[in-house]
Amino acid sequence: MAKRVTSQDVADLAGVSRTTVSFVLNNVTRFNITPQTRQKVLDAAESLGYVPNASAQALASRRAKAIGLVMTRSPRYIASDTFLPQIIGGLLDVVKSKKLGLLIEWVEPGRQLATYRGLVNAKHIDGMILLTPRLDDDGLKELEDFDVPTILMGELPGSNLYSVDVDNRLAAQKVVGHLVDLGHRDIACILNAPPPYSSATERLLGYQDALEAANIPFNNQLVRHADFDPASGYKQMQALLTSAEPFSAVFTASDNVTIGVLSAIRDAGKLVPDDLSVAGFDDIPWAAFSDPPLTTIRMPAQELAHHACYLLLDLMQGQTPENKHMRLETELVIRKSTQAFTKLPV
Amino acid sequence: MAKRVTSQDVADLAGVSRTTVSFVLNNVTRFNITPQTRQKVLDAAESLGYVPNASAQALASRRAKAIGLVMTRSPRYIASDTFLPQIIGGLLDVVKSKKLGLLIEWVEPGRQLATYRGLVNAKHIDGMILLTPRLDDDGLKELEDFDVPTILMGELPGSNLYSVDVDNRLAAQKVVGHLVDLGHRDIACILNAPPPYSSATERLLGYQDALEAANIPFNNQLVRHADFDPASGYKQMQALLTSAEPFSAVFTASDNVTIGVLSAIRDAGKLVPDDLSVAGFDDIPWAAFSDPPLTTIRMPAQELAHHACYLLLDLMQGQTPENKHMRLETELVIRKSTQAFTKLPV
DNA sequence: CTATACTAGTAAAACAGTTCATTAACGCGC
DNA sequence: GCGCGTTAATGAACTGTTTTACTAGTATAG
Numbered sequence: 001m002a003k004r005v006t007s008q009d010v011a012d013l014a015g016v017s018r019t020t021v022s023f024v025l026n027n028v029t030r031f032n033i034t035p036q037t038r039q040k041v042l043d044a045a046e047s048l049g050y051v052p053n054a055s056a057q058a059l060a061s062r063r064a065k066a067i068g069l070v071m072t073r074s075p076r077y078i079a080s081d082t083f084l085p086q087i088i089g090g091l092l093d094v095v096k097s098k099k100l101g102l103l104i105e106w107v108e109p110g111r112q113l114a115t116y117r118g119l120v121n122a123k124h125i126d127g128m129i130l131l132t133p134r135l136d137d138d139g140l141k142e143l144e145d146f147d148v149p150t151i152l153m154g155e156l157p158g159s160n161l162y163s164v165d166v167d168n169r170l171a172a173q174k175v176v177g178h179l180v181d182l183g184h185r186d187i188a189c190i191l192n193a194p195p196p197y198s199s200a201t202e203r204l205l206g207y208q209d210a211l212e213a214a215n216i217p218f219n220n221q222l223v224r225h226a227d228f229d230p231a232s233g234y235k236q237m238q239a240l241l242t243s244a245e246p247f248s249a250v251f252t253a254s255d256n257v258t259i260g261v262l263s264a265i266r267d268a269g270k271l272v273p274d275d276l277s278v279a280g281f282d283d284i285p286w287a288a289f290s291d292p293p294l295t296t297i298r299m300p301a302q303e304l305a306h307h308a309c310y311l312l313l314d315l316m317q318g319q320t321p322e323n324k325h326m327r328l329e330t331e332l333v334i335r336k337s338t339q340a341f342t343k344l345p346v
Numbered sequence: 347m348a349k350r351v352t353s354q355d356v357a358d359l360a361g362v363s364r365t366t367v368s369f370v371l372n373n374v375t376r377f378n379i380t381p382q383t384r385q386k387v388l389d390a391a392e393s394l395g396y397v398p399n400a401s402a403q404a405l406a407s408r409r410a411k412a413i414g415l416v417m418t419r420s421p422r423y424i425a426s427d428t429f430l431p432q433i434i435g436g437l438l439d440v441v442k443s444k445k446l447g448l449l450i451e452w453v454e455p456g457r458q459l460a461t462y463r464g465l466v467n468a469k470h471i472d473g474m475i476l477l478t479p480r481l482d483d484d485g486l487k488e489l490e491d492f493d494v495p496t497i498l499m500g501e502l503p504g505s506n507l508y509s510v511d512v513d514n515r516l517a518a519q520k521v522v523g524h525l526v527d528l529g530h531r532d533i534a535c536i537l538n539a540p541p542p543y544s545s546a547t548e549r550l551l552g553y554q555d556a557l558e559a560a561n562i563p564f565n566n567q568l569v570r571h572a573d574f575d576p577a578s579g580y581k582q583m584q585a586l587l588t589s590a591e592p593f594s595a596v597f598t599a600s601d602n603v604t605i606g607v608l609s610a611i612r613d614a615g616k617l618v619p620d621d622l623s624v625a626g627f628d629d630i631p632w633a634a635f636s637d638p639p640l641t642t643i644r645m646p647a648q649e650l651a652h653h654a655c656y657l658l659l660d661l662m663q664g665q666t667p668e669n670k671h672m673r674l675e676t677e678l679v680i681r682k683s684t685q686a687f688t689k690l691p692v
Numbered sequence: 693c694t695a696t697a698c699t700a701g702t703a704a705a706a707c708a709g710t711t712c713a714t715t716a717a718c719g720c721g722c
Numbered sequence: 723g724c725g726c727g728t729t730a731a732t733g734a735a736c737t738g739t740t741t742t743a744c745t746a747g748t749a750t751a752g
Contacts, residue, residue, distance in 0.1 A: 004467070006738060017702050022740060032700055051467035055410065056738035058401035059707050066449070066470075079435035079648060080631050082428065089425035092452045101470060102450045103412070106438045121350070121397035124412075124447060230635045256631075263635035285426050285602075289576045289609035291637050302425060352708060363732050368710060378730055402708030405737050697750075706741080715732075722724090 005050045014044035021045070025052065054101075058123070066101030067091075067312060068125040070116075072134050073228075075106065080229040082256045082284045083301055087131065087153070090305025098313065112139030120148045127312045129153055130161075134196045149315035151308045155325070156198050162315065164308040164326045168199050171297045171330040172206025173213075175279045176251050178295070178332055180214045183341030184249040184277060187211070188222040190236050190261060192254030192281065195225060203253040203281065221245045226257040233260030241268045246344045249277040255284040255296055262290065275345045277338040292336035300328050351396045360390035367391070371398070400447075404469070412447030413437075413658060414471040416462075418480050419574075421452065426575040428602045428630045429647055433477065433499070436651025444659065458485030466494045473662045475499055475654050476507075480542045495661035497654045501671070502544050508661065510654040510672045514545050517643045517676040518552025519559075521625045522597050524641070524678055526560045529687030530595040530623060533557070534568040536582050536607060538600030538627065541571060549599040549627065567591045572603040579606030587614045592690045595623040601630040601642055608636065621691045623684040638682035646674050 007025075011018045016037060023031050024041040044050075058064045069091060071078060078084065088102075095102045103125055107115040116139045119125060127149035133140060133156045143150055144160050152163035179187050189207045193200040204223065211218055222245055224236040233252065240250070241264065252258040258280040265272055272278050272292060280287060280296035287294040307326055314321055353371075357364045362383060369377050370387040390396075404410045415437060417424060424430065434448075441448045449471055453461040462485045465471060473495035479486060479502045489496055490506050498509035525533050535553045539546040550569065557564055568591055570582040579598065586596070587610065598604040604626040611618055618624050618638055626633060626642035633640040653672055660667055 004738090008738080018739080019702055019704095019741080020700090023701090026740085028741090032698090034700070037700080049463065049467070051464050053405070053738050054468040054470040055401045055404035056707090057740080059399070059405050059709085060738075060740040062707075062740090064401065075435035075438045078438065079432040081431045084431045084434070085427045086425040088430070088434075088450060089421035092421045092424065092450065096452060104434060104438065104448045104450055106442060108442075117395065118397050121395070122400040124400040230631055234635065259632050259635045263637070263639075266637055285576050286605050286632060289580065289605045291609070291612055293609075350708090354708080364709080365711080365732055365734095366730090369731090372710085374711090378728095380730070383730080399708050402737090403710080405739085406708075406710040408710090408737075693752100695750105695752085697748105699748075700746095702743105702745080704741100704743090707739085708737105710736085712735085713733090716730095718727105718729085720726085720728105 004053070005048045007050070007052065009048055010041065010044045010050050013048060014040040016041060062123070064101075064123055064126050065099070066103050066125050067095065067309070068103040068105050068119060068128040069131060070105045070107060070119070070128050071131045072107055072109070072112070072137060073132060074109075077228050078106070080256065082286070083282065083299075086301035087305045090302035091129070091309050094306055094309035094313075107139070109134075112137050113142055115139070116143050116146070120146050127151075127316045129308050129312060132197060132199065135198050135201070136196045149312055151312045151315070153304060153308050154199055155202065160324070162311060162321075162324050164304055164311060164328070166299060166304070166330045167327045168202035169206040169209065172203040172251070172253065172281070173209040174330070174332050175281065175295070175297050176207050176210035177213070178334065179249045179251060179277060179279055179338060180210055180216070182249075182277065182338060185214075185216050185341070186222070186245075186247040186249070186344065188240050188245075188247045188250040189224070190233060190240070190250060190252045190257060191223070191225045192257055193225065193228055200225065200253065207251060219245070222247055226252075226254065228254070228256065230256060230260035230263070233257035234264045235260070237261040237264035238268070241265070241270075248341050248344050249279070249338070251279050253281045255280040255282040255287050255294065258294060259286065259290075270345060272337050273339040279338055283333055287333075288335070290337070295335045295338040296333055298331040298333050300330070303328055350399070351394045353396070353398065355394055356387065356390045356396050359394060360386040362387060408469070410447075410469055410472050411445070412449050412471045413441065413655070414449040414451050414465060414474040415477060416451045416453060416465070416474050417477045418453055418455070418458070418483060419478060420455075423574050424452070426602065428632075429628065429645075432647035433651045436648035437475070437655050439648075440652055440655035440659075453485070455480075458483050459488055461485070462489050462492070466492050473497075473658045475658060478543060478545065481544050481547065482542045495658055497658045497661070499650060499654050500545055501548065506670070508657060508667075508670050510650055510657060510674070512645060512650070512676045513673045514548035515552040515555065517627070518549040518597070518599065519555040520676070520678050521627065521641070521643050522553050522556035523559070524680065525595045525597060525623060525625055525684060526556055526562070528595075528623065528684060531560075531562050531687070532568070532591075532593040532595070532690065534586050534591075534593045534596040535570070536579060536586070536596060536598045536603060537569070537571045538603055539571065539574055546571065546599065553597060565591070568593055572598075572600065574600070574602065576602060576606035576609070579603035580610045581606070583607040583610035584614070587611070587616075594687050594690050595625070595684070597625050599627045601626040601628040601633050601640065604640060605632065605636075616691060619683050619685040623687075625684055629679055634681070636683070641681045641684040642679055644677040644679050646676070649674055
């Protein structure tokens, strides 16, 4: 249990002051340090195995050297989020290269405001990335007033916060448009999440856009809301299949939900794509290997994370990029789960 | 941009000293505080919206109030880890209830020792949980000498560190035993990861145990190592199918890898379970909905996270539980992907 | 030969808490 | 009326950095 090595120890060994040690180790160019002195300090630090105390650094510099990834969903849903690893992987890339820490937080519904305030005031983090924001988040407006750099991953209409996302509406329109182009007119829609989540609402709008462009009347009976996981997809698909409404294709606004959807279709004794075309959203790793391989929208999850992180870093350095809402390109990936309309299944 | 509220502000408003504020807010019972004074302080803190500065607290108390989740895999693999969300969800449960922070770290292969030392000395965290340890991790032995509470999630034979895991060997033996019981004798094995990962090695041993118990000679030609993701599973399965070795069943030591395995089998024109029985490991959410639903081993991921976290908290409080290696129960989940042996496929 | 400007470095004051040692006040017994 | 113990609260030291303001020493210009 060796005693902590402090900057004083380094200073003593190098024969300089703590100030100088700090300047050297932080590459402060504003002051003049001779190369010799510099080297002496570096050698001393190296030989002692000096690592600055993060708390002291944070306290003195008023910078925590860490960012937070804040999730608005309960651990139960986090557990089945196939998307999260990609986000975290992407964030780690950046964070690591900038020598920052990554803190994971979760805000309880109903206590958002208090949680955000706590995070901000405790100064545990210098900025935060909010994942899957909810439309009914009461704390988000307040957040705009705090002076904490914040990036929304996901869009929230009307919010003044910076955001990084794909254009969910356009992407949904693209994939539903593909179904329309194949001749389908009765297209069911299973949303990824309940209405309070903005991505669900946006994807529904895109679905409607595609219908409208083809002069297909909107039928609310064909729209269902799933709840992130395969089980909810199974349930909603089963409900659709036993309903009186006929349809020849289904758009599922989340591949993770699609896992359950395909299963329900199989259990009902129908074939994809012969009886029913199925298109997804996200292109999770599973999609390319499903049976049949899934036509879907590629969500550039890691790139989203990269961009969100870099944008956050800019904000943390006091910059104010003029484009507040960054939208990344999505790509329609056509595989084997969709085919041209032939007839309505019985 | 309101100025920060400090404990001094609270003290002033309540008409007491900073010391008293600290005692009240930290529930220090060793000192006597009258209920009236106590209430005055609480009211003052409440009305000012006081939140202690995390850095200052950490510095003064020498406790960071945060734990770290440390991963030994590169972001590229992290991105396809279907397991991670469950772990994080489980950790968040506990961490939140104890008002701790959760920091995510990633150690680069080859720089493990330096990274661990940095983490420890920087005192950013009070303890850490190591995920999927590698047998060739040079920093791990050193870690035993540091006095930082550490929990291994995963087993590392010979390590003196506390660990929480399932009995990978026994679990693999159970599921392979199930295949044996069904009459299969030529059973291929696709491991979840390269040999340096202890879980791969342990599961291979369990596979061998099951063969040995049934007096089936071990055939190294039937063993392959995948690399965490579906694509690697596809590749290894394809290699097996085109090899000269016959087999009637395959044990895949990771469901995520199994996704690719099933796909390769379909592409080869074979049927599961008629031509080939397939058994997995992990029971990820997909497994219940795959085609056919997958026979697999249920990995209690969230419980593992819970236990690891509680054990870590014990360690952080200076306790030294006598059982250093906690093993959680796994359960064989029999679904439709395995059936009794009939004949070897051509 | 000073006044000035630069160099290279330092002393000391933050930063915002925790915690040990101390004290003031108070009743109590003798 | 004095020492004593107890209670409730405080002063001040301490945590390990950053950073501002300052200084001693040297070179340059007038």
